[in-house]
Amino acid sequence: MEVRPRPELFDFHGVGMITDFTENWDNIQNFKARPDDILIATYPKAGTTWVSYILDLLCFAHMGPDRQTSIPLHDRVPFLEICEPPMPKGLRSWQTNHSYLAGTDLADKLPTTPRLIKTHLPVQFVPKSFWEQRCRVVYVARNAKDNAVSYFHFERMDSGMPEPGKWSTFLQNFMEGKMVFGSWYDHVNGWWEKKQTYSNFHYMFYEDLIEDCGREIDRLCSFLSLSPSPEEKERVKASVTFDNMKQNKMTNYSTFDSMNQTISPFMRKGKVGDWKNHFTVAQNEQFDEDNKQKMKNPDLKFRCEI
Numbered sequence: 587m588e589v590r591p592r593p594e595l596f597d598f599h600g601v602g603m604i605t606d607f608t609e610n611w612d613n614i615q616n617f618k619a620r621p622d623d624i625l626i627a628t629y630p631k632a633g634t635t636w637v638s639y640i641l642d643l644l645c646f647a648h649m650g651p652d653r654q655t656s657i658p659l660h661d662r663v664p665f666l667e668i669c670e671p672p673m674p675k676g677l678r679s680w681q682t683n684h685s686y687l688a689g690t691d692l693a694d695k696l697p698t699t700p701r702l703i704k705t706h707l708p709v710q711f712v713p714k715s716f717w718e719q720r721c722r723v724v725y726v727a728r729n730a731k732d733n734a735v736s737y738f739h740f741e742r743m744d745s746g747m748p749e750p751g752k753w754s755t756f757l758q759n760f761m762e763g764k765m766v767f768g769s770w771y772d773h774v775n776g777w778w779e780k781k782q783t784y785s786n787f788h789y790m791f792y793e794d795l796i797e798d799c800g801r802e803i804d805r806l807c808s809f810l811s812l813s814p815s816p817e818e819k820e821r822v823k824a825s826v827t828f829d830n831m832k833q834n835k836m837t838n839y840s841t842f843d844s845m846n847q848t849i850s851p852f853m854r855k856g857k858v859g860d861w862k863n864h865f866t867v868a869q870n871e872q873f874d875e876d877n878k879q880k881m882k883n884p885d886l887k888f889r890c891e892i
């Protein structure tokens with residue numbers, strides 16, 4: 587059996603991409619958002635799954651336990667731009683009779699209201715219907731150092747992503763923005779700018795979630811005008827701990843074929859500051875210097891430790 591080859595990164599309108607995220611481009615751009623859709627936007631590895639699960643529970647826990655125990659989170663919260671074959675382990679679509687599975691189709695078929703939709707697109711690529719329909723947007727950002735470390739381990743374990751190479755090579759590429767979905771700096775800044783002109787927007791931070799998940803759930807509820815009872819809120823908080831999500835087959839991506847969790851688990855560490863176990867002193871100095879040049883907006887601040 588032939589193993590699926592790793593995809594190559596290429597430049598797509600100035601942003602690093604792989605074909606899994608560009609193959610369905612016209613349908614992505616023409617996607618028809620609905621006014622009550624909630625778009626969960628992030629740079630990869632910033633806490634997408636965590637916030638998706640929180641929102642799914644806040645919106646749909648009342649539908650009963652079946653939904654929570656039988657439908658993987660990635661089917662409940664479709665990934666808008668993905669277009670890949672549902673394939674047996676290691677096979678490409680051209681080796682099977684399966685048709686492509688597109689996030690836009692999954693979203694179109696979602697039976698729920700509101701629809702929760704995940705995207706990693708930089709803000710300039712978001713289908714215009716989301717803005718026209720005034721959809722609610724939740725953006726999650728994570729400090730660049732931990733984000734880079736998490737992305738490195740993810741590329742090691744997910745054969746659907748480009749080969750990350752050695753940590754030092756990966757880190758250099760990260761600083762230069764040669765990554766799938768482009769530069770972290772452009773992503774977090776681009777979405778931050780959008781927040782200044784688009785009011786239906788909640789910009790949140792991974793580090794805040796780690797510091798006080800209950801407070802962040804309250805903020806999300808207030809943004810979405812949800813009023814769960816204190817008991818419901820406690821139940822959500824307990825379900826979304828790192829340990830519970832790591833054990834939960836519906837949230838730990840164990841149902842995803844392209845990921846080899848023996849190389850690195852999807853739910854890996856879930857910490858602020860793991861970068862200290864990866865960056866050398868020299869890498870850290872170079873990274874800080876580069877960061878200073880690229881992060882000029884004093885209002886957008888990240889915490890690399892808490």
Ligand code: PPS
Binds near residue numbers: 630740
């Ligand atoms: S993806 O592939 O882009 O959708 O990944 P994403 O979900 O954005 O990010 C994965 C990282 O988020 C961590 N994570 C959590 N941390 C703490 N608590 C909870 N509940 C939680 N859920 C997910 C996950 O462990 C990845 O971070 P690292 O640093 O690699 O552990």
